Amino acid sequence: MTSTSVIFAFFIVIVCIHAKQRPFYNIGHMVNSIKQVNEFLDSGCNALETDITFSSEGIALKTYHGKPCDCLRWCGYSEKIEVYLEYTRNLTTPANKMYRSQYAILLLDLKTNLISKQNLNKAGKLFVDLLYKHLFTFGKSESKLKVVIGVQRIIHNDFVVGFYEEMKKRGIEDISNQIGWQVAENVHIQKIAEMWRRIDVVKNIWLSDGITNCLSSLRSWSRTITMIKMRDECNVQSNSFCARKVYAWTFDAKRYLRNSLRLNVDGIITNLPKNLQEVLREDEFKLKYRLANSDDNPWTIFA
Structure with a gap:
């Protein structure tokens, strides 16, 4: 066999292994300041979760979690939301000198419970304006980032409706290809599914299950297992x-990170991404998972 043949055969083996590895998201938890963004990316994250607070009138105020929050974490970091989004755009734009190639997903945990019910629709419209200006640069952005937007409860569906009404009004529905959605509330999964069917226009759907790291060791895995079964048995056609x-969220100890990975989750929110990176390199997982990148499609089911 010639050296060229050996190289080609090796390449084919690598491609086959890559195709069988689940694209995985190491999601940094509660990343609400510019300083934290770089710290978590440097620790191995390819996705970040950020909290956004609102006024009762539906205006997005800042990135901020506040008390109570996870054990052994400082709850008070914050940033102007416009500054945070613009910094994120720079980090995810290949032509920018700040580009971080591994940064693929931003999860926005919207504190929609702070918005009065009558202002949820308006809040969704205003949030389109915020993202379109500061993340998508009026449609001119070359950022490779995908965004997963999370509302807190299924009764906050008017926020999502307002968001899509505003995109349609502006003729910018194409940015929906960069946006996915989830509901943070730990309600029955069928109720979440019914909400998306009622809204009708949302297709890029993520599911999550978990609890604060202070209590995660006590939580049953049954809801996560049900979600994974639904994902694997669902026919998109x-x-x-x-x-x-x-x-799954929020796990820090390696024991529970391993348990989550054994269930075939697509990502884990963690306060300790280095722990997760080390577990992913273990023999049990290193051929099963690979870190997703910005070229992976987060709106497809891995098979």
């Missing part, structure tokens, strides 16, 4: 509302 990805 006949049901466009299939959940594309399922992630």
